[in-house]
Amino acid sequence: MRYLLLFLIGCLSVYQPLRAQPIGSWQEHLPYNQAISLAATENHLFTATPYSVFSISSGDQSIIRYNRITGLAETGVQTVFHHASNQLVIAYRNSNIDILNDGVVRNVNALRLKPINGDKTIYHIYGENDRCLLSTGFAIVVLNMVKPEIGDSWVVGNGGAYTKVNAVSSDGQYYYAATAQGLKRAPRSGLNLADYRNWEILSGTAGLPAGEVHKVLYAGGRLMVQQGPALYHLGSGVFEKIYEDDRNWNSLDYSGGKIYIGQQSGQEARLIELNTDGVGLQTITGGGLSDPRQALEFDGSLWVADARNGLLELNGREIVPVIPNSPAATGSGDIVAGNGEWWVATGNALSRFVSGTWTIYNSNDQTLPAGFGNIGPLLADRSGIFWAGSSGSGLLKKEQENFELLKAPLLSPALNDPNSFRVGGMAADGENRLWISNDGAENGLVVRLEGGDFRRFRVPFFYPELSLSQVLVDDANQKWIISPGGNGLFCFNHGAGIENTGDDQWKYYRAGQGNGNLPSNHVLSIMQDAFGFIWVGTNNGIGIVQCPSKVFSSRGCEAILPVVQTDNFAGYLFSGESVQAMALDGANRKWIGTRNGAWLISAGGEKTLQRFTTANSPLPDNDIRKIAIDPVTGTVIFSTAKGICSYKSDATEGSATNTNVIVYPNPVPPSYTGQIAIRGLVNNAMVKITEMNGRLVYQGRALGGQATWNGLDINGRKISTGVYLVFVTDDTRKEQAVTKIVFIQREP
Incomplete structure (x- = not known):
């Protein structure tokens, strides 16, 4: 054998x-260039971003990613902490908690589900013995690391009221809590630490001013207290100020026998290194340091979690970013995909994905023309030219590897802002002419011919703010243009030629019979399917124009509102849902994105084939903003409010x-x-x-x-x-x- x-x-x-992504599998494409928290073991440094966690190993700095696909419960991370039991505590913004131990994740959701009228955000974690003390917006919460489970809540506010706890520490004899009411302490051997009367307030006495205390930590045998831009230490029963400056502090950390203060003011940032007497050792600036949130010594280097530029390694005077390959940010704009290549509009940057690798283009590093940002619609035309529009800085043309920024005369400025050249949407017709919705301009529709000449068209209806967005060219060469903000949908036919405006025809689609019969005037998305039908997604479901070739006939053509059977009930297709995104796969099935997850429905829309939410899939969030499908590979790309992920579907073109x-x-x-x-x-x-x-x-x-x-x-x-x-x-x-x-x- x-x-x-x-x-x-x-x-x-x-x-x-x-070698391909298996059918039915998921991949995450979350940004890793924002670092907010650090935790270290002997061999690994863990870094939290607002979306996930990754670790680097000592020595070779190999990277492991932890996210919903690998078993984490959530996407929005608040902070991380490594407990002495070799377990990593991951706290989320919604107060959910994961405990990671040797690759196994255990979830503790009791705090998230706790029915209290207070701020349950976990601001700081302090570990000791077999538990962690969680500093939250209402009390100190005890997390048992053995079971694991949530135990007592120590409400330390005056009169037993909830108060924000910024941090907790201990000197071995007392617990100290930095709270919105000041510094408080209680004996570690106290019998009932949940009783506020066992916590005495120290602020306003012994040299420590009254008022909120932002951080407390035990460093080099001394208790350190941060109050605003000042650092105190406790010695012989008296608080002594050992350092003060005039800047806001982002962070205060103790690592490797040194104190680190992270500061950021406007575009300037610095990291101050002190000894435990408050004597300045060095001030670190530049090199990508932009918004330091935590500093930690690991593997012979100083590491900084920077909320703008990711994880930074400071080895000597050199600052080196260590960022897993990823898009620049969550997808705030459009996505185009084809033959294994994706382009995603990620804020002020373009993110390109090819052969498993992301490449970032932005104006900061001069890979894009200066001033180009707020990127929205994207298009790859038949000739191989890539186009990217923005909400104010014009139209970007990429031919080969050359970028060109186009504004006037192709585009007109918005009537209410003469310096703003807005592209709301784009589409290419059968002759590879580029149709552009010039949002905010008086002549809102522009066509650019392949040679560069252009023509403008004025929409002959009143629509507030002259607001235009997505453009679709159908099989009859008609242009469908969304007017956001509840203005409805326009259809335009330029007749025999674009030069002769005498035979131009326009139709205005809105809600109600006789007006186009859309489910709502708030149109959010549009697509054409393989039958030639125009699917219109609104904030109240879907309408389908099944006779687009007869839009301008004497009888006209209105949208139908399909009735579908769900269990024992019949209703309009996606009635009550905001249909924010739609995409067509190779089998003419429809992928639908709403604020409540993603659906795959049959070609006619009568049957739900799959539904994905955060409860049954690794989607980062239920709020689906965009969907794109690579027709060659069948990969479905979801852009959500909390990041991008992809799913390998079973249909291709x-x-x-x-x-x-x-x-x-x-x-x-x-x-x-x-x-x-x-x-x-x-x-x-x-x-x-x-x-x-x-x-x-x-x-x-x-x-x-x-x-x-x-x-x-x-x-x-x-x-x-x-x-x-x-x-x-x-x-x-x-x-x-x-x-x-x-x-x-x-x-x-």
Whole structure:
């Protein structure tokens, strides 16, 4: 058997196996250039971002990412802390807690679910023995690290009222709490620390001024207290001020026998290093230091969590960013995807994803023209030119690797802001002419010809703020333009030619019969499906224009509101939902994004095939802003309010011929239990899989240009080790192809 398996593997030497994201799997694409908290073990440094956590190992600095796909419960991280029991505590902004131990995550959600009328945010974590003390906006909460579970809540506010606790520490005899009411302490041996009467206030006595205390820590055998921009230490029962300056403090940390103060004022930031007597040792500036939130010594270097520029390593005088490859930010604008290449509008930067690697373009490092930012709509046209519009700084053209910024005369400034050149949306027609919604301009629709000439068109309706966004060109070469803010939808037909405006036709779609019959005037998204229907997403569901070629006929064409059956109830399609994003896959199925997750529905919209939320998937957030699909790979990209992720779907766009047919994984390893994909097929191809002797194992249809198979034969049994033939044909039997799959059920 061993020699047979080796022979079968050798049979594939003429093939190029595809290493691809398995069907049904997820990948995260979260930004890692904002670092807010650090924690270290002997061998690993953990860094928290607002979206996830990553670690680097000592020595080789290899990176491991921790996120919802790898088992974390949430996306919005608040802080991290490493407990002496070798467990990492991850606190989230919603007060949920994960405990990470040797790659295993245990969730503690009791604080998040605790029904109190107070601020449950975890601002600081202090560890001792078998527990952690969590400083929250209402009290000190005890986290048992053994069980794990939430225990007592120590309400230390005056009169037993809730008060914000900024930090907790101990000198071995007392617990100290830095609170909004001042510094308080209680004996560690106290019998009832949940009783506020056992906590005495120290602020206003012994040299420590009254008022809020922002941080308390035990450093070098001394209790250190931060109050505003001043640092005190407690010695012989008296507080002595040992350092003060005139800047706001972002952070106060003690590591490696030194005190570190992180400060940021406007665009200037610095890290001050002190000894425990308050004597300044050095002041670190520049080198990417922009918004320091925590400093920690690890593996012979000083590390800084910077909220703007990520994790920074300070080795000598050199500051080096250590950031996992990722997009520049969460996707705030559009996404375009095709043939394994994605472009995402990420605020003031463009993020490009190719072959598993992100590349960032922005004006700060001069990879984009100066001043270009607030990026919104994106488009890759048929000639290979990439376009990016902005909400004020014009239109960016990328040809080859050259960028050009276009404003006037192509674009007109907004009437209410002569310095603002706004692009609300873009689309290319069959002649590769670029149609642009010039948001805020009097002539709101612009067409740019391939040679660079342009024409402007005025929308002949009243619409507040002259607000225009997404543009769609349909199969009849008509332009559909969204007017956001509850203004509805326009349809434009330029007639025989764009030069002659005499035969231009416009129609205004709004809610109500006779007005276009949209579900709502608040149009949020639009797409055309493979039937030629125009799908209109609003804040109250979906309307479908099924006769777009008759929009300007004598009878006209209004949207229909499909009625669908859900359980025992019938209702309009996505009624009550804000349909913020829509995308079409290779099988003419519709991916729908709302504030309550993402849906995959059938081609006609009558059936829900899948639904993804944060409760049943690794989506970073239920608020889906954009959806894009790579037609070649079938990868669905979701841009959410808390980051980007991708899902490998089972449908791709059909090819014209059965050429370049790919099977993956191939060979199929013994441990593999997922779907096997046959890609590169003609649309809706028939696929048959047989043994070498011709016995039928499987038969099915492709979804678009891809067929999937679970590896079981027609009787539901797992197939044996061997080589299997894959026969592909279209319904006319003109497009035929044959390839092979190798199955290995035991290791050689």
